[in-house]
Amino acid sequence: MKHTAKDFRVLASVSDFTQHFGFPSPAHPLLTIVDLAQHRGAPAPSLVGPAFRQLYIIALKKNLKGTIQYGHRAYDFSEGVLAFYAPGQMCENNETVDTSELSGWLLAFHPDLLHKYPLAQKMAGYGFFSYQVHEALHLSAREEAMVDGVLHSMQLEYGQPTDGFSQDVLVSQLDVLLNYANRFYHRQFLTRRPAEHDLLSSFEALLTAYFAQGGEQPLPTVQHFADALHVSPAYLSDLLRSLTGQNTQQHIHHALIERAKQLLLSTSLTVNETAFRLGFEYPQYFSRLFKSKTGLTPAAYRFSVH
Structure with a gap:
């Protein structure tokens, strides 16, 4: 079923x-x-429509029967149990998902939790948060016990x-949890053929790489990414909107504000220096955009977190 932007519930x-x-x-x-x-046994959240989540989510799900729609891929829980979801991505339960015997845990956190910590810089390197991954991570009994131990400490x-x-x-406990996940992810997937890159995955990679550059750089434009992906700006925005409820400019603004928060x-850097960077x-214009997206001026945001 194709959804329009108004069908998406934004969980900010x-x-x-x-x-x-x-x-x-x-x-x-x-x-x-x-x-x-x-x-x-709770009703499937799909009854209230797909959700565009602006959060990181890690879930260890046992005895879940069925699939969850992640972008336009089915996230398979038939064997693996540990799943990862990144901010700015859409998830929707399949109507046949059976939670009657569900167990495990779910950890959800906002990107703002990490912004003053080195972990914020590491998140882009964790490929298991990508749309390209469409099956849950398989864990041995020993690995699952290690992950559960860290989660218990967090609880x-x-x-x-x-x-x-x-x-x-x-945040330090979360860092340990993600280090374990990275180890287990590489153990499972290093020898497997990577999933074929689609347009959405390529756009995400380009956006992440753009803001990972150091020094001053021009503001990214929709045309820049459309050219890099060899599609028209209108087609790229329509595709992103159909999959995530957000057009290209909204994705760019989200990434821009997250990078601004990190800086x-x-x-x-002063607010002006941050804007130029x-x-x-x-x-x-930077201050107006920042306030429209966060409700705070850049200076007030810096003061509120420190």
Whole structure:
């Protein structure tokens, strides 16, 4: 079924995510951990339409029968149990998904959780968050126990009253969890033939590479990416909108704001210098765009997080 942009529910925060899927309210504004066994037999969220999630999600799902639509691929849980979803991507449950015997856990976190930590720079290197991966990670009993151990430590910290060290501890534990996942991912997929790159995957790779460059660079344009992918700007935007509910310019703005947040929190650049580094000719336009997307000026955002 082809969806229009208005069919997509945008889940911009952890609270949006938990409310949409009927999970308990989060104990931390930027992160939640859900025991899936407590939601066994729950109705499929597809009843309320596909969700465009602006969050990272890691899920260890046991005894889930069926597939989940991830972009335009089916994410197969027939054998593997550990799955990864990146921000800015659409997921939708197949109507035949059976959760009657579901168990495991789900960890969802907002990119803002990482922006002042080195882990933020590492996320683009974790290929298991890509649309190209369309099957869950297979874990041995020993590997699953190791992952569960890290998650249990995170749950203990998550349940503690929040203090000045809470976020540092949670992010460090998340770093360990992702390091394990990276090890297991490479063990499973190094000898397999990579999934064929499609246009969406190629666009994501180009967008990530563009903002990974150091130094000042021009603002990226829709035409730039369309030319690189050998398609028209209109076709690229229509494709992205049909798969994610967001057009090319919206994807660019999202990546631009995420890069701006990293620079504001990890460097001593002034707001004007940050704007120039990102390619803005006029810093005022950068500030207006940043506030329209985050609700805060760049200076206020820097102050609110530090």
